[in-house]
Amino acid sequence: MPLGFEKHDHTACIQSALAKADSYCADKGLQFTKIRRRVLELLLMEHKALGAYDLLGNLSNEGLGTQPPIVYHALDFLVANGFAHKIEKLNAYSACCHPGKTHAPVFMICRRCKCVVETQTEPLRNFLGTTAKAAGFLIERTVIEIEGLCPSCQKAEPARPYYPLRT
Amino acid sequence: MPLGFEKHDHTACIQSALAKADSYCADKGLQFTKIRRRVLELLLMEHKALGAYDLLGNLSNEGLGTQPPIVYHALDFLVANGFAHKIEKLNAYSACCHPGKTHAPVFMICRRCKCVVETQTEPLRNFLGTTAKAAGFLIERTVIEIEGLCPSCQKAEPARPYYPLRT
DNA sequence: TATGTTATGTTATATTATTACATATAGATA
């Protein structure tokens, strides 16, 4: 599993994630069915987020279903069980890179090549916890997504100004 | 402007935000037109996020336009100029509580009463900067949204488990 | 007023997601 944008053995990356999902589901008595497994596999193929209808297109080509609820059902399962995340900024879905661990994921999204890298930071979680506590707010979920340019795309394109547009 | 969930003089809150927008636009030579101003005003009315079609419903009732691009044009302006933010998790829009300041906003979203409170944390921004830098990633924008229960809703409803569902 | 620029309006359509329910299948129970 990549910790960042460095090259890695992605075949192993995929196999490892599927194996973890297999054993986790076996442990918990969850049905890791053909469709669910295939959707996860599709999400694992690249470190990119895929839209529900991209996934559905693939399923459809493979004779695994043609209607939206097919893929949304599978995504519900994968997200609920922590095998995938929804990337809110993209309305798309990404395989989890740290399955089986409690984590508050942080996504780095390259606007140019669309790659998505998941990282996690315990300090950040603590930090948000402190911020929320000060306001009396009780955290249940977090959405943390960073948009910008990945290392290789920085060479190809100038940066846009850091948030916000206002000076 | 509220720093958290405490009660405050919301009429003053609205007036102050509109006045800031007026003067900012005057300074920059931006056209703070009737529709744009009204959309901001609608967003300011409560500390909640409103969907584009909610806003359009209001505009439509007031004879200010009936088609989606009307409201999306206005929202584009308000977001581009930092008067409003899109809340990605809700596909909805919220007036900025710190207009005129450079900031990476953090939103606390109550799942029960749907209130949205914007805060900002310079340390968090630094922290994400460090995380990204370690991966060689260049930040342009951030999406930081916390979901959970606001102080008053905590009294009314039990919390759900903290992220993630996985044990 | 003439001219270029920005804002608004119109039509159509794209994209993402859900509701509600029917059928099929897996796993548990008798």
Place this chain on the structure above:
DNA sequence: TATCTATATGTAATAATATAACATAACATA
């Protein structure tokens, strides 16, 4: 094994969000 029950999949229709492409109107300023 046969039945029961819960879960998964399939179907149809529709809801909700957002954009493309372009026409018209209003504004800015020379």
